Amino acid sequence: MHLLLPSLLLAATAHATPLAQRSQNSIKWTPCKIANASVPLECGTLTVPLDYTDKTGNATLQIQMQRAPAKQKTKNSKSILLNFGGPGADGVEDMAYFAKRMQAATGGGHHLINVVPRGTGKTLPFSCYPNDILRAASSQAIAGNSSNVALGFAWEKSGFFAADCHAAQNETGNLIGTAFVVRDMMQIVDALGEDGMLRFWGVSYGTLLGSTAVAMFPDKVDKVILDGVVNPFEYYENKETELLSDTDNVMKGFVKGCISNPKACPMGKNQTAAQLEESIYQLFQKLKSDPIGIPAPGTPGGGILVDYSLISAAIFRQLYTPFTWQNTAKCIAALMTGSNTNPNLQFCIPGMGGDSSSSGSNAKRSEAAARQDQESQYGIKCSDVRVHINNLTEMMPVFEGRHKKSRFFGDYADTVVARCAQWTLPAKERYMGDFNVTSKNPVLVIGNTHDPVTPLVSAKNVTETFKGSVLLQHDSYGHDSLMQASLCTAKAIRSYFVNGTMPQKGTKCDVKVPLLSGEDGWDEVLKELGSS
Numbered sequence: 001m002h003l004l005l006p007s008l009l010l011a012a013t014a015h016a017t018p019l020a021q022r023s024q025n026s027i028k029w030t031p032c033k034i035a036n037a038s039v040p041l042e043c044g045t046l047t048v049p050l051d052y053t054d055k056t057g058n059a060t061l062q063i064q065m066q067r068a069p070a071k072q073k074t075k076n077s078k079s080i081l082l083n084f085g086g087p088g089a090d091g092v093e094d095m096a097y098f099a100k101r102m103q104a105a106t107g108g109g110h111h112l113i114n115v116v117p118r119g120t121g122k123t124l125p126f127s128c129y130p131n132d133i134l135r136a137a138s139s140q141a142i143a144g145n146s147s148n149v150a151l152g153f154a155w156e157k158s159g160f161f162a163a164d165c166h167a168a169q170n171e172t173g174n175l176i177g178t179a180f181v182v183r184d185m186m187q188i189v190d191a192l193g194e195d196g197m198l199r200f201w202g203v204s205y206g207t208l209l210g211s212t213a214v215a216m217f218p219d220k221v222d223k224v225i226l227d228g229v230v231n232p233f234e235y236y237e238n239k240e241t242e243l244l245s246d247t248d249n250v251m252k253g254f255v256k257g258c259i260s261n262p263k264a265c266p267m268g269k270n271q272t273a274a275q276l277e278e279s280i281y282q283l284f285q286k287l288k289s290d291p292i293g294i295p296a297p298g299t300p301g302g303g304i305l306v307d308y309s310l311i312s313a314a315i316f317r318q319l320y321t322p323f324t325w326q327n328t329a330k331c332i333a334a335l336m337t338g339s340n341t342n343p344n345l346q347f348c349i350p351g352m353g354g355d356s357s358s359s360g361s362n363a364k365r366s367e368a369a370a371r372q373d374q375e376s377q378y379g380i381k382c383s384d385v386r387v388h389i390n391n392l393t394e395m396m397p398v399f400e401g402r403h404k405k406s407r408f409f410g411d412y413a414d415t416v417v418a419r420c421a422q423w424t425l426p427a428k429e430r431y432m433g434d435f436n437v438t439s440k441n442p443v444l445v446i447g448n449t450h451d452p453v454t455p456l457v458s459a460k461n462v463t464e465t466f467k468g469s470v471l472l473q474h475d476s477y478g479h480d481s482l483m484q485a486s487l488c489t490a491k492a493i494r495s496y497f498v499n500g501t502m503p504q505k506g507t508k509c510d511v512k513v514p515l516l517s518g519e520d521g522w523d524e525v526l527k528e529l530g531s532s
Contacts, residue, residue, distance in 0.1 A: 006103070026044070027044045027046050028044060029069075032066070033298075034092060034095070036093075037096040037099065038101075039068050039100050039103060041067065041095070042066070042068075042069060043066055045062045045063060046062070046187065046450070047062055050175060052180055063123055063184050065114060066092060070110055071103055071108035072108050077110060077111060078194050078195070078199060079112075079194060080110045080113065080199040080200065080497065081113050081200045082095065082115070082199055082200075083114075083200075083203070084114070084201070084203055084206060086205045086206075087120075087376070088376035089120060090121030091117075093116045095114035096334070098482055100526070101485075104529045106497045107499065115188060118180060119176035119376045119379045124175065126376045127482075129168065136300050137300075138164060140309075141313060141412075142414075143411045143412050144411035145403060145411040146288055146307070146309050150309075151411075151414060152313070153391065154414055155395075158421075165425065166359075166425055170377065174383060175494050177383045177384050177427025178427075179216070179429040180428070180429060181380075182216055186217060189220070197221070197222050198217065198221055198222060199223045199224070200213065201493075202226060203481075204228045204479065205230060205231065207227065208235055211466075214437065214466060216317045216433075217440040218437045221443070223444070223496060224443045224444070225444045225445075226444070226446065227446040227480050228451060228454040229447055229454050229458045230458065232435055232462065233435075235381075236385065237385070237387070238385040240402070241401035242458055242461075243453050243454065244409065244460075245457050246456065246457075247405065247452045248408055250319045250478075251277065254328065254516075255273045255276050255277045258276060258329055260299075261516040261517070264517070265332065265333075266335045267355055270445040278330060284311065284312060292338065292345070306340075310525065311335065312411070313413075313481045314457040315332070320479035322483060322484055322515060323483070326518050329516065330344040330347045332344070343378075349478075378416075378420065378423070379425075381416070382419060382420035382423035384430055385423060386430060388422065388423055388424070388426070399414055409452075439467075442466075442469050442502060443468065444472065445469055445470065445472065446470045446474055446481050446494075447460070447472075449475045449476060454480070456473065459473075466491070472489065472507050474486060475510050476511040484511045484513050484520055485520055485521035487525050490529055491529075493509065527529075
């Protein structure tokens with residue numbers, strides 16, 4: 001049974017309408033240094049139309065890119081475009097970190113290109129505030145269940161945020177939506193001078209970008225991987241409830257890892273998994289009325305308030321990366337002491353220690369850059385929304401649906417929903433079609449068994465809607481297949497990109513990485529791939 005039928009009532013063509021003329025530029029690649037790059041990288045730019053809906057205008061935009069050249073370059077070497085998620089991230093640090101792994105998984109005979117999307121990095125950056133003081137005053141997210149007045153407070157504050165962004169970005173803020181990024185990608189495909197066909201590997205939001213590209217240009221699809229799949233119907237409607245379907249099961253996995261590895265997680269001793277899970281839940285509830293204050297004289301507000309909203313967001317993000325769960329255990333154990341001097345509190349607070357990165361990159365962004373990334377997230381995501389709503393009552397079914405999906409984290413991102421509902425800078429082009437298309441070549445969909453934010457059910461739904469596509473189940477915890485390595489998954493990706501072979505339907509690839517081991521399994525998989 002197809003689970004997304006209501007959204008399919010949208011009547012619109014799946015194929016993209018030609019808009020502005022294609023770019024005739026070529027891309028010049030030059031060596032460039034990017035911190036912590038796992039392989040040598042090159043940088044390039046391409047000039048594209050600024051506004052694809054303006055057929056007579058001549059304004060342009062430079063798209064920034066980074067490329068990992070093919071290790072075994074031949075006359076048949078082609079390029080694979082990448083997107084590491086977001087929206088709102090430029091992908092540069094992720095490219096530096098993951099390029100070696102992705103080269104191995106794709107066979108080494110392809111060029112890998114990270115495209116910096118509009119609204120991020122130096123490509124038409126989206127910022128709502130002129131300085132960090134104003135940014136900090138507006139950036140505090142409030143979980144909807146943190147008090148009985150929190151949701152209404154967050155809703156009204158979200159209206160202020162939307163107005164601030166409109167005032168700051170009213171000239172170009174409607175030029176950064178997903179549809180325009182897809183068109184930028186197709187311009188890049190043309191400029192590469194290969195065969196005019198799209199090869200793409202997108203993770204997280206990258207799957208939304210990839211799904212939209214397949215829907216808009218099905219005849220241009222050579223090989224597309226959607227890895228850690230966003231439900232595109234819910235995304236474009238700002239009704240994302242399905243994304244939290246498996247979140248609490250990932251928390252159960254963390255608890256299971258604690259119990260099975262008490263050396264890495266001492267709080268797992270002498271109790272059952274159910275008891276530990278309930279203790280963590282009650283800790284979260286306690287932080288609503290009894291937060292932990294960490295004095296920091298001279299900083300805005302005078303310190304850091306470790307409360308329910310902060311911790312639910314921080315722990316949720318750490319669920320993305322199972323190889324950091326030892327630090328998650330240290331954070332939770334420190335919180336349980338109630339002390340504001342416990343050194344392991346550093347693992348709770350993004351930017352103060354540990355690794356709460358959603359991508360797994362070893363490079364750390366500055367807090368200011370991270371905050372600006374959040375504004376880019378809203379600039380892209382909220383401009384994509386098809387219908388904006390200014391009434392909290394009308395949006396309550398969405399909030400309630402999210403809260404029911406996860407007792408731990410259902411309310412942590414209520415601010416995202418609220419801001420996008422009240423957004424006043426809709427993208428000049430929003431994809432309004434459905435995804436019932438037959439692409440020239442089939443799409444490979446990869447879904448983790450236990451993913452905190454892009455659950456397996458979303459991967460199944462997208463597989464159903466793209467005719468001929470196949471779902472590969474990556475039997476791991478965490479967000480997308482890069483977080484825990486599987487030789488089986490890597491070989492399937494290589495077979496697909498090298499010779500177009502799809503895995504058998506029902507394929508389930510195991511992951512041999514113990515929970516809370518601090519490992520992601522990639523060292524061993526890279527060795528195996530090197531010998532195969």
